[in-house]
Amino acid sequence: MAAGGTHSLALLADQxxxxxxxxxxxQLGNGTNMDSSVPVRVEGLNKVIAIAAGLSHSLALREDGTVWAWGHNTNGQLGDGTSASRNVASRVSELAGVTLIAAGANHNLALVGGPGSGGGVMAWGHNATGQLGDDSTTNRYTPVKTQDAWSGDVSRIAAGCHHSLAVTGPDSTLHAWGKNTSGQLGNGTTTDSSTPVTTLTGLTGVDKIATAIGGDFSLAN
Structure with missing residues (x-):
């Protein structure tokens, strides 16, 4: 299951x-722009293994490691090189070998590869507060690589309203980037960061992380 701003997704047993x-x-991906009070089939997708929902867009990760997106696209959140919204799924450009996905309000993250693969975190969409982590505040209409500020593999990712999180390394350290006016990066400041910073809360051994697409806070367990 995944819940967006005003829509929901469910992954069925048949993928x-x-x-x-x-x-x-x-954002329902059924080829229309009509609201629905009952579940409708998302067109053209099978072999899906993970889903995520943003404010008004949706993501799906297929078994083959490709990512597909549909819905609102003004800030490039569909990652197809355009700003045109779509009511059917389109493939996110230049992404393959993806193992995890996360959707923020209007930006997304994808983890390419698993442990030992040498992959990294890719990001696209809205970037006004640096939530893509590429040392800019420029919206990206195709995925860009987040600037690595860690050693070791990434094991978890999460995308919030205007910030992002990653758990990395053998000690499962938490990193964050993007908007920080409410201290959501956890680094002891309220200054936005367009590259990842390490939280100063002494958090290691992190197993789960969470954010909210409508809120400026982070959670870790």
């Missing part, structure tokens, strides 16, 4: 998807 709720940007 297809259904969606329901608001559909003004096509």
């Amino acid at each position: 297809t998807l259904v969606a329901w709720g608001q559909n003004n940007y096509g």
Whole structure:
């Protein structure tokens, strides 16, 4: 299951998807822009292994390591090189070998490869507060690599309203980047960061992380 701003997704046992709720940007992925109070089939997707929902867009990760997106796209959150919203799924450009996905309000993260693969975190979409982590505040319409500020493999990713998180290394250290006006990066400041910073809370051994697409806070366990 995944819950967006005003829509929801469910991954079925046959690895297809259904969606329901608001559909003004096509975030239900059924080829229409009509809201639905009951689940409708997301068109054209099978062999899905993970899903994520942003404010008004949706993501799916397929078995073959490709990522697909649909819905609102003004800030490039569909990652297809355009700003055109879509009511059917389109493939995120230049992404393969993805193992994890995360959707923020209007930006996304994808982890390429697993432990020992030499992959990294890719990001696209809205970037006004540096939430893509590429040392800029420029929106990206195709994925860019987050600047690595860690040693060791990435094991978890999460995307919030305007910030992002990653757990890395053998000691499972937490890193964050993006908006920080409420201290959501956990580094003892309220200064935004367009590259990852290490939290100063002494957090190691982190197993789970979470954010909220409508809130400026982070959680770790």
